[in-house]
Amino acid sequence: MSALPPLSSGTLMAGKILYDQFISGNRTGLEPVLMAACVPARPGQRVAEIGCGAGAGLLCLSQRITGLNLWGIEADSPSAALAQHNLDANGRTGVTLLNVYFPQSLPPDLPYGRFDHCFANPPWHPTLGTASPHTRRDLARRAQPDTLEAWVKGCTRLLRYKGSLTLILPATLLAEACGALTHHNFGDITLCPLWPKTGREARLIIVQARYCVRSPARILPGLILHEADGSFTPQSRLILKEGHALTLTATQPTRTPRPYQPQATQR
Known part of the structure; x- marks a missing residue:
C-alpha cells in the first residue's frame, strides 16, 4: 500500500462495505452500485466487470450474491491495486483482477473461459473536451471515438x-449503444431510465442485452x-443502502382466460 497515492476511507451501502478511494482523481458515484444491482447473476456463475476501478461494482455485486466467480479488468495499475486492497479489506477472496487495457490487451486465447455476465460503465466524456488535470480521472472518463463500439x-x-x-x-449515448449492440449480435435490449426526480429528464440509463x-x-x-427534497426514494434506498436487486426481467401480465365459445358451424 505504500506505493499507492493518499487514500480516504469510507463505506458503501450504508456501512456494509468498507471502501477506500484516492483523495484526488476519479471518485466513485452511484453508477457502479446501480449497475451491480442489475446484473442477473446466480451463485456459481462467472461475472466480469470491465473497467472495475477501485472495485465498487465487484464489492456491491458480491454483497448481494455470494458464491460468484468474479473478475475485474482495469487498465490503471494503481486503481487495480486499490481494488485488490478493497476486496481484501472486505474478505472477498477468489476475485481475479486483470491489469490490462480492454479490449486491446486481452490475450488471444482466453485461459479462463467464457463468462455468464459482463457489466461496465465505459468512459464517455468527449474526446475533444477539456482534459482533467488528474491523469487517472481522465483515463476513467474520457472516451475515444470508438470506445463504446470497441467495448461492446x-x-x-x-x-x-x-x-x-x-x-x-448517459442518455446521449443511447442510440450509439443500441446500434453497437445490434451490430454485434446482441438482442433482448432492455432500457431502464434513471430519473433524478419525478418529472425530470433521465440523464443516465441502464442498458442490458444478451448475446446471440x-x-x-x-x-x-x-x-x-430522489424525492423533491433530495433524499433517496424508498425504492432507490433499498438498492443503494440495503443492497437489493434492480430487476430488469420482464414481468408478464396475468391474463384471465376467456370462456370457451364454440365456433358456429358453416354450412
Whole structure:
C-alpha cells in the first residue's frame, strides 16, 4: 500500500462495505452500485466487470450474491491495486483482477473461459473536451471515438451464448449503444431510465442485452432516484443502502382466460 497515492476511507451501502478511494482523481458515484444491482447473476456463475476501478461494482455485486466467480479488468495499475486492497479489506477472496487495457490487451486465447455476465460503465466524456488535470480521472472518463463500439465488441470475446451485458451510460449515448449492440449480435435490449426526480429528464440509463439472442427491445418504467427534497426514494434506498436487486426481467401480465365459445358451424 505504500506505493499507492493518499487514500480516504469510507463505506458503501450504508456501512456494509468498507471502501477506500484516492483523495484526488476519479471518485466513485452511484453508477457502479446501480449497475451491480442489475446484473442477473446466480451463485456459481462467472461475472466480469470491465473497467472495475477501485472495485465498487465487484464489492456491491458480491454483497448481494455470494458464491460468484468474479473478475475485474482495469487498465490503471494503481486503481487495480486499490481494488485488490478493497476486496481484501472486505474478505472477498477468489476475485481475479486483470491489469490490462480492454479490449486491446486481452490475450488471444482466453485461459479462463467464457463468462455468464459482463457489466461496465465505459468512459464517455468527449474526446475533444477539456482534459482533467488528474491523469487517472481522465483515463476513467474520457472516451475515444470508438470506445463504446470497441467495448461492446470486446465483450463478445468474453460472454457465453445468451450471456448478459449490462451498461450504464448517459442518455446521449443511447442510440450509439443500441446500434453497437445490434451490430454485434446482441438482442433482448432492455432500457431502464434513471430519473433524478419525478418529472425530470433521465440523464443516465441502464442498458442490458444478451448475446446471440433475437428477442425485441423493451423500455422499463425506470427508477426515480430522489424525492423533491433530495433524499433517496424508498425504492432507490433499498438498492443503494440495503443492497437489493434492480430487476430488469420482464414481468408478464396475468391474463384471465376467456370462456370457451364454440365456433358456429358453416354450412
